[in-house]
Amino acid sequence: MKKIKFQVVTLFPELIQSYLKDALLSKAITSGVLCVDVTDLRPFSDTKYKSVDDTVFGGGDGMLFKYKPLASALNSVHIFKKGNSDKKVVYLSPQGKPWNSSLAKEWSKSEEIILVCGRYAGVDQRFIHHFVDEEVSIGDYVLSGGELGALVMIESISRFIPGVLGDQASAAIDSFEDGLLEAPQFTKPQSEDGFTVPAVLVSGNHQKISEWQKKCAILTTLKKRPDLLARRKDINWPELQDFYKKMNPEEKTLLGLDGLLDTENK
Numbered sequence: 358m359k360k361i362k363f364q365v366v367t368l369f370p371e372l373i374q375s376y377l378k379d380a381l382l383s384k385a386i387t388s389g390v391l392c393v394d395v396t397d398l399r400p401f402s403d404t405k406y407k408s409v410d411d412t413v414f415g416g417g418d419g420m421l422f423k424y425k426p427l428a429s430a431l432n433s434v435h436i437f438k439k440g441n442s443d444k445k446v447v448y449l450s451p452q453g454k455p456w457n458s459s460l461a462k463e464w465s466k467s468e469e470i471i472l473v474c475g476r477y478a479g480v481d482q483r484f485i486h487h488f489v490d491e492e493v494s495i496g497d498y499v500l501s502g503g504e505l506g507a508l509v510m511i512e513s514i515s516r517f518i519p520g521v522l523g524d525q526a527s528a529a530i531d532s533f534e535d536g537l538l539e540a541p542q543f544t545k546p547q548s549e550d551g552f553t554v555p556a557v558l559v560s561g562n563h564q565k566i567s568e569w570q571k572k573c574a575i576l577t578t579l580k581k582r583p584d585l586l587a588r589r590k591d592i593n594w595p596e597l598q599d600f601y602k603k604m605n606p607e608e609k610t611l612l613g614l615d616g617l618l619d620t621e622n623k
C-alpha cells in the first residue's frame with residue numbers, strides 16, 4: 358500500500374490540526390495511507406522568553422524566524438540530507454515555484470515531505486540556503502503564514518494517493534488531469550427552472566457521453582483558461598468546430614460557451 362508522510366513545522370500547530378479533522382483527510386490518516394505530523398516551532402526557541410523571531414538586519418519593521426529554532430526543529434524531524442529525492446524539505450514562500458496539479462501528482466510519489474511554514478516577514482536566508490530543497494508558492498499574493506500553503510499541498514497531493522478519495526475514477530476526469538478543465542456537470546432532476554440537461558448525458562451511450570465530455574472539456578478550457586491549450590498539438594480543431602456548430606444555442610448558453618468558435622479562423 359502506497360503511503361506518504363508529511364511533517365509540518367509551524368508556530369501555529371492548531372491551524373493544521375483543526376483542518377486535518379476534515380472527513381476525507383482524517384479517514385485517510387486513520388486508514389494509514391496518509392500520515393501528517395505537526396511540529397510546534399516554539400519549544401525549539403533558544404531564548405528565555407521562547408521567542409523564535411528577531412528583527413531584520415538592514416532595517417524594516419518586520420520580524421524574521423531565526424535560523425537556530427528552525428534548524429533545531431528540522432533536525433528533530435529529519436535525518437538531514439539536502440537533495441534526498443524521497444524526502445523533500447519545502448519552504449512555503451511567495452517567492453517559490455508556483456504550485457499546480459502536475460507537481461501535486463509528481464510529488465505524490467514522494468515518501469516524505471517536510472513543510473516549513475514561515476510567518477511575519479519570513480525566515481533567515483541561511484535556513485533556506487542550508488536546509489531547503491524547494492520553495493513553493495500557492496499564488497502570486499502574500500499571505501500572513503505558510504500554513505494555508507502547507508494544507509493546500511497536503512490536500513492536493515493526497516488526492517493522488519490511492520485510497521484517499523472514495524472514487525479514484527472520478528478524480529481522473531477532474532480539472533487539470535490531461536491538462537484540461539472538466540466539462541460542465543449536472544445532477545437530478547433532469548429539468549430545473551426551464552433548463553434541461555444535455556440529451557447525450559441521459560442517453561446511456563457511454564462512448565457518446567465520453568466523447569461529449571472530452572469535447573466540452575476542451576471548449577470549457579478554451580473559454581476559461583486558453584493558456585492551458587497554448588502548446589497542445591493533439592486537438593482536432595475542425596472536428597471541434599463542427600461539434601460546436603451543431604450544438605443548439607440554448608445548450609451553448611447553458612454550458613457558458615457562447616461566442617466561442619464562431620469565427621472561421623479557429
Ligand SMILES: C[S@@+](CC[C@H](N)C(=O)[O-])C[C@H]1O[C@@H](n2cnc3c(N)ncnc32)[C@H](O)[C@@H]1O
Binds near residue numbers: 449476
Ligand atoms: C508575510 S509572508 C513573508 C513574505 C516575504 N517577506 C516576502 O516578501 O517574500 C509570511 C509567510 O507566509 C508564507 N506565505 C506568504 N505568501 C505565500 C504564498 N503565496 N505561498 C506560500 N507561502 C506564502 C511564507 O511562509 C512566508 O514566510
